[in-house]
Amino acid sequence: MAMYGSKVFQDWIYREIGDSLNSFYHYMMLVAVFIVCLVMYFLFRINTSYFKYRSLKHREVLEWIWTIVPMVILAVLWVPSVRNLYLMNHIGEPKWSFKAVGHQWYWTYEFTNKKYDQVVLESYMDNLDSDEFKYRLLDVDQRMVAPVNTQMRVLVSSVDVLHSFALPSCMLKIDAIPGRMTQTPLLIDKSGVCYGQCSELCGVNHSFMPIVVEFIPMDVFLKWLDVTGD
Template sequence: MQLSQLLFSQKKGLGVNSIVIKSLAIFCFSDATEEWQFGFQDPATSLMEGIIDLHHDITFFLIWILVLVSFFLFEFVFSLSGIKNIGLIIRGNTLLNDKKADTLLNSLLPTNIQHNTRLEVIWTLIPCVILFLIAIPSFSLLYAVEDLNIIESTIKIIGNQWYWSYELPGENFEKKFDSVMIPEEDLSEGQLRLLEVDERLLLPIEKQLRLFITASDVLHSWAVPSLGVKLDACPGRLNQVALWIKRSGVYYGQCSEICGINHGFMPIVVEAVDEGQFLEWLIPTSD
């Protein structure tokens, strides 16, 4: 977010004031990428919250699987290595004849088990249970994306080489505009390089929205991480997604499908505002 970046850009020589400012910045929402960022941006939709929760749940299972597999791997490697060393000691013991040495060594070797029904059932059921626990929230998220029963507003998004076009149809009006990246030399102080546009898309908060996404030339992808949306824009095809934004803010995204030489210069800026501000922007009053 612009505010957090501006706060963290203060010089180190500000003493206590600098510490206070940087502490306050911790509580700011992060709705744009930051330097050395590790992790997700702050979610602005229930969908993105669900995606982050699912990621954490899957990571939990992955860590336990990694620990378990690594434990057995190292256990087998070091135990067999130890048995080999013990075998050399046993065979080198002059007090034991060859027959006794072989008997003692065979007792230390792992048993050659070719079939164990109980073990096979266990290692089949455990992965099935894990996959089932992962699948339930996954299906919930998939259905949430397609939850288009109650729609309060529709926005059409068109990908072009190399900018975005937006259309907001209404009963007695239709708002259309293009959103183009601001060149680096034209940026104002505090604006983000390669992420600012000349006209932002304003969307109302706490409203059920439907986004239609398509393209006019080649494949594009409309992606805004904080909103939990990444949908392909395909020529001749309309893809749709449901969206419900829970808080105000400015959310940044980019085209996420390689679409040509200027693919990296197709930023997306969504500004979420209350319904009153949205209507003022959508239907400007004449003086």
């Protein structure tokens, strides 16, 4: 998670999407810096040069260049962008699913246990009364638990107003829309605890509905399912 004073992005544990988005971000920044430097160079040369063509009406070659070059740059950016969109929306064959439902101002998680009974966990922001170390405004009384190295499907919805289910370390941000069910894939490759918050202004207590998902190995997760909902 992001710590106080950090100057870099959060560590991501959704390796396939994380590496791809990070590479795409650096690639876009490289192109943007190149364009800005090129424009600044030409502005400097034009303003400091004594050779100015005030009577120049048009130049077909130059017009072709500044039309085709931006098209090529946009086309090159379009290819990895479409690939990332596909990876972020391709569900595949999920082995397990859970549903996150936004409320004012808490989250509920719905899933089925090994007995095929529906389990509903209500997750409220923790009041930090215990002596156990917890993050202020980020920890909850009941964490959602999910397995690692397992293709999952996350269903997101809302019962009242528009919310947003966001886990930055998982490269996950999806709107919770009342009356609509949205879904996204999730495949985590290492254990850990991910913290997030509602990322859509949803009322007076918008900043007090954190999201915590703990990713654990499959054998531990199956034991957790045995005792959950009993």
